[in-house]
Amino acid sequence: MYFMDSGIASVVAVQARETRVEVGLIGYEGMSGTAVVLGSHRSPHSTYMQVAGEGQRIASVELRIAMEASDSLHNVFLKYVQAFMVQTAHTAIANARAKLAERLARWILMAHDRVRGNTLPLTHEFLGLMLGVRRAGVTEALHILQSQKLIEAGRGQIVVLNRKGIERSAGGSYGVPEAEFRRMIG
Secondary structure: OEEEOOOEEEEEEEOHHHOEEEEEEEOOOOEOOHHHHOOOOOOOOEEEEEEOOOEEEOOHHHHHHHHHHOHHHHHHHHHHHHHHHHHHHHHHHHHHHOOHHHHHHHHHHHHHHHOOOOEEOOOHHHHHHHHOOOHHHHHHHHHHHHHOOOEEEEOOEEEEOOHHHHHHHHHHHOOHHHHHHHHHOO
């Protein structure tokens, strides 16, 4: 299990025939291995570092021992799992119902929540993989946000210029999981 100090990791669901879709993001607020907190030994999901960072790690066995020794520690981890499950549910809703520009705005906001500063080291190719769309669609959606002066998109990076504007562009696809995290964790 990894506890991030910085960087961004993507939790990716893997379907038959190697179809991969991102279902959640982890930054300095979170940890990998939520299945372990729930009592399982492994998860069918994969976790990939998307933005370089640092973190701490602990063996699953050691974490289980610590959770058994401390009800309060176990409860905090369960609250995090609850908040993460809300994030994954809202990712599914966004993927099913939101327009690509709204989904991209949501993803930019979620990444912005997890990095320090306004520069996100992200490529069109990477965003296409995470959003499950062609690179050309990402480029078009980025142009929409850029034409509204909400972001600057350069080679391998996106700079957040107007967060409130991006939140409006995300519509209802951003905010509920973040509020749940604040409610559960603080």
